[in-house]
Amino acid sequence: MLKIWNGMFVGVGGLGTITLKRIFEYAALKEPKIKKIIGAEKHGLAQREGAVDVYVRFLLSDNDEVPKYYLTSPTISIGEADLVIGLEPVEVLRNSKYTSSQTVFIINTNTIQPPLSISGQVKYPSIEEIKNAIKEISGSSKIIMFNATELAMNKMGQALYTNNIMLGAAISTGAIPISKEKIEETIAEQLKDVKKNLKAINIGYNIGTDLLSKI
Amino acid sequence: MESNILSNEKNKRVVLTGNEAFIRGALEAGVSFVSQYPGTPVSDVGVTFGKLARVVPNLYFQWASNEATSLEAAAGASWSGIKALCPMKHVGVNVASDPMSVIAINGPLSSTGQGGLVILAGGDPGSLGSHCEQNDRFYTWMLHMCHLEPSNVQEAKDFMVEGYKISSKFDVITYIRTTSRISHTREDITLGEIKFNQSLEGNFERNIPKYCSLPPHCIENHRKVYERMERIESYSKKFNTIIPGDNKLGIITAGVPFGYVIEAVRKLKLKNVPILKLGCINPINKEQVIKFCENQETILIVEELEPFIEVDIKRIVQEAGLSVKIFGHEYVRKYNELSVVDVVQSLSKITGVSIGYNEQKILQKYNKYLNLIPPRFPVFCAGCPERALIYSIKKATDEENTIYAGDIGCYVMSFFPPLKITDWVICMGGGLGASVGAAKVNKKPVLALMGDSTFYHTGLPAIVNAVYNKSNVLLFILDNKWTGMTGGHPNPNSGINGMGETVEKQNIAEIVKSLGVKWVRTVDPYQPKIMINTIKDALKINGLKVIISQRECMLQYQKLNREILLKSPRKVYYWINPDRCQMCGECFEQLCCTALKRTEINGREVMQIDQARCTNCGVCQKICLNSAIVKTEINVHL
The missing domain is CATH 3.40.50.920 (Rossmann fold)
Structure with a gap:
């Protein structure tokens, strides 16, 4: 059985979207059932606080032989995302056409207002409005939203750990086809301050489990 | 990252970006001389080669002043028998097209058939990181280059290896065209063999018919290139x-x-x-x-x-x-x-x-919810000196009756709302270039923006032309020490080159003066009052005036001084006193810093500073009309 798994990570330039994506890719190399890895990143202009959308796609199979040309597009299509990690809430809404009732969402509610909202020309929607819109567009019930930045500041003292808290919450939903151990192993290999980063994963894992049980 | 590129385990499965795969392929092919001017989507190729050149013996990398000088340098190396690589973005191909037209037709190899030259051209359909999305493919028809297009990351590596074989075998430039979706896609690929047999010992031998493009040789070389392309046609099947x-x-x-x-x-x-x-x-x-x-x-x-x-x-x-x-x-x-x-x-x-x-x-x-989504354009980073300059320009001039010439660089972002003060964007150096004509036929004052990297790239000829033709333009040279837009690459203003060697900065003020500009001032854009007055003074004078807006790129400054800033016992905070904030708009509409946030305090909407993003430039405090912005300094050791 061939299955394509699609992750979509969205945010704003500078939030670490690409680093998060790379953790997935390195971890995927350790997972025998993942036969192919592909995914587009956004560089350049996006680093100037522009909207960032990156994709990570896996070809899953229990069989060692897979077709050479099967998973070939670096970007995903409408309704295809299995997992969305949103580092900024409005950016999830912007990309919500790629989601469906099958999509699991992990969304940081910490907002980054674009210039036109700061200047008051365009209203930045409320978290409630964003949540309702995502719910209707996707039809998904698995939408986990919390302020991961605040949590990182309060529990870890630095916003730097936000993304690993999000990652921990994503692991808790079972939406990632890689085991928690392999992801933790990857973090130990790829990141500095391993202890703190693993602590962040567990904080996220616990809050994810908790929020999921309340849905 | 570099460890994967250099890995010597044949058939190892690694995850690389397209750009990293191109680099790996070039190293497998034995490339020794790499020359580049940065540009999306291939900017990071040069950054990585710069790092690799410090560990791989006989690998040389240079940041060139523009794509033409870059390609000329690469040709000089290849004519001497050294394998050379020249990455550039699609619009960079326009700049390089002049030397390219001769090098391609006469052939890039040495007299004895050594060397090889690959141009790695970064197309950008969808303009994901460019000011236009021209189709650079047509150059390969015009200039008879062998044109390879990988469709995935594995091919990015493999085609680079093959590209050198073609260049060496047929004496042609191999034009490998990537796009953002190849360059910035990561994929798992298998590595080939790497020998690290780089060499910088070239031997140029005189060959006038080949290297001197003049009649009758240019006609004979033109005839020969058709023959070479015909031979490549049957060879190209394997791709x-x-x-x-x-x-x-x-x-x-x-x-x-x-x-x-x-x-x-x-x-x-x-x-x-x-x-x-x-x-x-x-x-x-x-x-x-x-x-x-x-x-x-x-x-x-x-x-x-x-x-x-x-x-x-x-x-x-x-x-x-x-x-x-x-x-x-x-x-x-x-x-x-x-x-x-x-x-x-x-x-x-x-x-x-x-x-x-x-x-x-x-x-x-x-589509029902589209109205709910606020647009998010690229913006100046928090604390960007260029934003501060744009603020002063807006204050010192009458926006309805002034012409603002933009150019390529971070300052292009002054074109996005809410700032909206860029009237045209053409190409590198084109802002001042077009100002010369506009200033001649308009009564309104003409202001032109030019970054420091643009100044060396193609800005210099525009300045020469403006002085020579007595053009009445106020030119701002935005001296932030680095090529900021592409990610903070060194240029002749940075004091460091592609190999990491310390070099003397090529002083912009001195160069401008030597070109005949009589009125030159250098001002810190973090001092808006002084900047505004200087602009007003400049507009009273006829001819070409230059204001050098000098302040290091905030992003680079923070990156390069991270440790010092973290360890410093002196912590500075800017914050807004909500009782004094009148929501007048000076900071959020006129300056529009992204470290500002709209919040509600006690039922009243006020602006606050996002401490996680504020870089302490202090410009907002200087311009606040209600003295609502407060600076607090703490010495954590006390």
């Missing part, structure tokens, strides 16, 4: 892939759209569609195309931007007298990047097979 099938509709494609085609065909459940994927699109192998088209009723050509493959395929099919119907731009749009969704739509139109999933439903629901 193409055929997926067989008995469907009467066939698809011809190349590059990243191939990936979209595979998934689109599957989504529409089309059975046994034969696909010809071209890896070499100039020269296209005629025999293979004819054989592929012979048994088809219809062929759809899927490519991004202007029809390039399509024109050639239509010619080949017509010359062969085949009856197959060839379509391309009739079903595939000629602008913007493609996606699986676009190819599904094109295939649906040509086959009549309807899109059989709930995509339309999702889109309908999505």
Whole structure:
């Protein structure tokens, strides 16, 4: 059985979207059932606080032989995302056409207002409005939203750990086809301050489990 | 990252970006001389080569002042028998096209057939990181270059290795064209063998007919290049892939759209569609195309931007007298990047097979909420000195009656709302260039912006022209020490070069003065009052005036001083006293810093500073009309 798994990570330039994506890719190399890895990143202009959308796609199979040309597009299509990690809430809404009732969402509610909202020309929607819109567009019930930045500041003292808290919450939903151990192993290999980063994963894992049980 | 690029484990499975794969391929091929001017989507190629050049023996990397000087340097190395690589973005190819036109036709090899030259051209359909999305592919028709287009990251590496073989075997420039979706895609690939046999010991031998492009040699060289391209045509077969099938509709494609085609065909459940994927699109192998088209009723050509493959395929099919119907731009749009969704739509139109999933439903629901989503344009970083300059320019001039010439660089972002004070953007150096004409025929004052990297790139000739022709323009040179827009690369103003060597800064003020500009002032943009007064003074004077707005790029400053800033016991905070904030708009409309946030305190909307993003430039405090912004300094050791 061939299955394509699609992750979509969205945010704003500078939030670490690409680093998060790379953790997935390195971890995927350790997972025998993942036969192919592909995914587009956004560089350049996006680093100037522009909207960032990156994709990570896996070809899953229990069989060692897979077709050479099967998973070939670096970007995903409408309704295809299995997992969305949103580092900024409005950016999830912007990309919500790629989601469906099958999509699991992990969304940081910490907002980054674009210039036109700061200047008051365009209203930045409320978290409630964003949540309702995502719910209707996707039809998904698995939408986990919390302020991961605040949590990182309060529990870890630095916003730097936000993304690993999000990652921990994503692991808790079972939406990632890689085991928690392999992801933790990857973090130990790829990141500095391993202890703190693993602590962040567990904080996220616990809050994810908790929020999921309340849905 | 570099450890994977340098890994010596043959057949090792690694995840690389397209750009990293190009670098690996070039190293496997024995490239020794790399020269580049940065530009998306290939900027990071140079950054990585700069790092590698410090660990790989006999590997040389230079940041060149522009794409023309970059290619000329690479040609000089290749003519001396050294394998050279020259990455540039698609619009950079325009700048390099002048030397390219001679080097390509005369051939890049040494007199004894050593060397090799690959141009890695970064196209950008969809303008993901560019000011326009021109189709640079047509240069390879005009200049007879062998043109390879990888469709995935594995091919990015493999085609680079093969590209050098072609260049060395046939004495041609190999033009490897990538796009953002290849360069910035990561994929798992298998590595080849790497020997690290780099060499910088060249030997240039005089060969006047080959290297001096003058009649009669230029005509003879032109004749010879046709011969070489003919020989490459039969060789180029190996870069193409055929997926067989008995469907009467066939698809011809190349590059990243191939990936979209595979998934689109599957989504529409089309059975046994034969696909010809071209890896070499100039020269296209005629025999293979004819054989592929012979048994088809219809062929759809899927490519991004202007029809390039399509024109050639239509010619080949017509010359062969085949009856197959060839379509391309009739079903595939000629602008913007493609996606699986676009190819599904094109295939649906040509086959009549309807899109059989709930995509339309999702889109309908999505479109209902479009009004809820605020647009997010790229902006100046928090604390950017260029934003501060734009503020002062707006304050010192009458926006309705002033012409503002933009250019390529971070300051291009002053074109986005709410700032909106850029009247035109052409190309590197084009801002001042066009100002000369505008100033001659308009009564309004003309102001032009130019970054420091643009100044060395193609700004200098524009300044010479403006002085020579007594042009009445106020030119701002935005001296932030680095080539900021592409990611903080060194330039002649940085004091460091591509090899990491300390070099003397080429002083902008001195150069401008030596070109004959009489009125030159250097001002810190973090001092808006002084800047505003200087601009007002400048506008009273006739001729070309130059204000050098001097302050290091905040992003670079923070990156390079991270440790010092973290360890410093002196902590500075700017914050807004909510009782004094009158929501006047000076900070959020006129300056529009992204470290500001709209919040509600005690039921009243006020501005606050996002401490996680504020960089302590202090400009907002200087311009606040209500003295609401407070600076607090703490010494954590006390």
